[in-house]
Amino acid sequence: MMLVGGMIGLAVAIMMALVRVALGPTAFDRVLAVNSIGTLIILGIALHGFLMGRPEFIDISVLYAILNFIGTFAVLKLFSTGSLGDR
Amino acid sequence: MESLMPILASIFIGLGVISVLIGALGLIRLPDVYSRIHAAGIIDTAGVAFFILGMICLSGWSLVTVKLILIGIFLFFTSPISGHAIARVAHLKGIAPHGRDLTATATKTSNTKKKTAKKKAAKKKTTKTIATKTKGRAS
CATH class of the missing domain: 1.20.58 (Methane Monooxygenase Hydroxylase; Chain G, domain 1)
Known part of the structure; x- marks a missing residue:
């Protein structure tokens, strides 16, 4: 019951962050909102593992945390320097 | 427990x-x-x-x-x-905080919509003076 409530709360928060992705005036608002959506998805994957009775889903969650961090930094580097370091 | x-x-x-x-x-x-x-x-x-x-x-x-x-x-x-x-x-990249004007124009406009419109105009380089000012300020 509480796990279903947590999943519903995470889904509502993801929807509210998607509103910011849709109408963010600058690109940095969108990057920030996508980063927050990634964090919420990490929590959602872990909670889904507990909900389904298979907590091994936590491995996917660890992987997604690393991918979220690297993706944010790749997009920000592309914005700031105009390339990804390959001249 | x-x-x-x-x-x-x-x-x-x-x-x-x-x-x-x-x-x-x-x-x-x-x-x-x-x-x-x-x-x-x-x-x-x-x-x-x-x-x-x-x-x-x-x-x-x-x-x-x-x-x-x-x-x-x-x-x-x-x-x-x-x-x-x-x-x-x-x-x-020169994104101004809310209530601040990084372009430092002479006319102080309290309306934020005018500021964003000005910044968009500066980015499109239709007005050269503001563009150069933002460039100097951002770097």
Whole structure:
């Protein structure tokens, strides 16, 4: 019951962050909102593992945390320097 | 002791839902990028910490607990770094904070819509003077 409530709360928060992705005036608002959506998805994957009775889903969650961090930094580097370091 | 843990887990997950919703509401309502980073920080610290504490209460002592703590430590270190990077790149690109005018024009306009329109015009380089001023200010 509480796990279903947590999943519903995470889904509502993801929807509210998607509103910011849709109408963010600058690109940095969108990057920030996508980063927050990634964090919420990490929590959602872990909670889904507990909900389904298979907590091994936590491995996917660890992987997604690393991918979220690297993706944010790749997009920000592309914005700031105009390339990804390959001249 | 065994019946205490699910109650504790539901309390922590409820607090996590509340803080995540507060952070998402701030992400919608706050005026500019620099203040929205604060709202994202609520999601990345309070929401993650409460959810992970709740899930630790659900799983006993096992490998899953270690991985949950690992996720918590990783997000605890990387989310301030990404917030700092977003703020830095936004400042380097000349995004003005709410209520400030980085272009430093002579006429002080209190209307923010005029400012954003001016910034868009400066980015399109239709008015050369403002463009050069923003460039000098941003670098």
